[in-house]
Amino acid sequence: MPIALITGAAKRIGKIISLNLAQNGWDLLLHYNSSKAEAEELKRTVEKSGIKAELLHCDFRNLDNIEHLIQQDNLDLLINNASSFENDNINNFFYEDIANKLKINLIAPMLLTKAFVKKSVNVSNPNIINILDCEIKNIPSNFISYNITKNALAHFTKIAAKNLAPTIRVNGIALGHTVKNPKQSEENFNKAIQYSLLKKNVSEKNLLDTIYYLIQNENLVGNIIFLEN
Numbered sequence: 001m002p003i004a005l006i007t008g009a010a011k012r013i014g015k016i017i018s019l020n021l022a023q024n025g026w027d028l029l030l031h032y033n034s035s036k037a038e039a040e041e042l043k044r045t046v047e048k049s050g051i052k053a054e055l056l057h058c059d060f061r062n063l064d065n066i067e068h069l070i071q072q073d074n075l076d077l078l079i080n081n082a083s084s085f086e087n088d089n090i091n092n093f094f095y096e097d098i099a100n101k102l103k104i105n106l107i108a109p110m111l112l113t114k115a116f117v118k119k120s121v122n123v124s125n126p127n128i129i130n131i132l133d134c135e136i137k138n139i140p141s142n143f144i145s146y147n148i149t150k151n152a153l154a155h156f157t158k159i160a161a162k163n164l165a166p167t168i169r170v171n172g173i174a175l176g177h178t179v180k181n182p183k184q185s186e187e188n189f190n191k192a193i194q195y196s197l198l199k200k201n202v203s204e205k206n207l208l209d210t211i212y213y214l215i216q217n218e219n220l221v222g223n224i225i226f227l228e229n
Contacts, residue, residue, distance in 0.1 A: 003028070005079070010038035010042055012181075017081065017207075029054050056070075063111065067115050077128075078127070080112060083146070088143065106153050131173055169220065171220055173207070174227065176202050
């Protein structure tokens with residue numbers, strides 16, 4: 001069976017991706033930080049269908065542990081999904097918040113990419129997919145640290161794609177609103193959808209179809225696909 005590592009696997013987008021990969025016969029390495037109970041429940045769920053699942057705990061603010069996180073050889077897929085998402089603006093940002101977002105949103109995916117290279121040597125079609133945000137194309141007034149670090153990850157996606165091809169393909173998915181953030185009200189989420197171009201959230205199906213499209217189409221490299229609202 002192919003093997004995938006998903007960061008931030010226990011909740012929201014990470015959980016959606018993990019469950020679907022398991023349904024399609026992928027063994028899983030499930031990274032989590034503070035969501036231990038949710039990660040353990042996810043592991044139990046996927047193992048019921050005969051899938052092998054291993055939990056990997058790591059706080060990405062501690063960079064020393066990241067490169068040693070992957071012990072599994074023959075890794076087929078890395079999905080860098082974990083991110084730090086808190087609101088700030090030009091008047092109230094703090095150094096510590098920016099530093100933590102840099103570690104979680106950019107440096108951790110960079111270090112995992114470096115580790116993945118060594119762990120996918122014998123794999124026929126190794127892939128890295130970075131989960132980005134549609135807002136990287138806009139100039140924000142809020143969530144500026146998040147936007148800056150996700151833009152940096154988008155740039156790294158292209159750098160990694162150029163430097164790791166043809167052995168490893170690296171691509172990104174820039175997501176619009178897909179599932180509501182726990183800190184976001186239903187009213188605020190719906191308002192954001194109504195002000196968007198397509199006036200609908202990104203469906204789970206469209207997200208998952210895009211992931212498989214990137215995995216299966218061996219001529220895609222260095223692309224960032226925008227899934228819009």
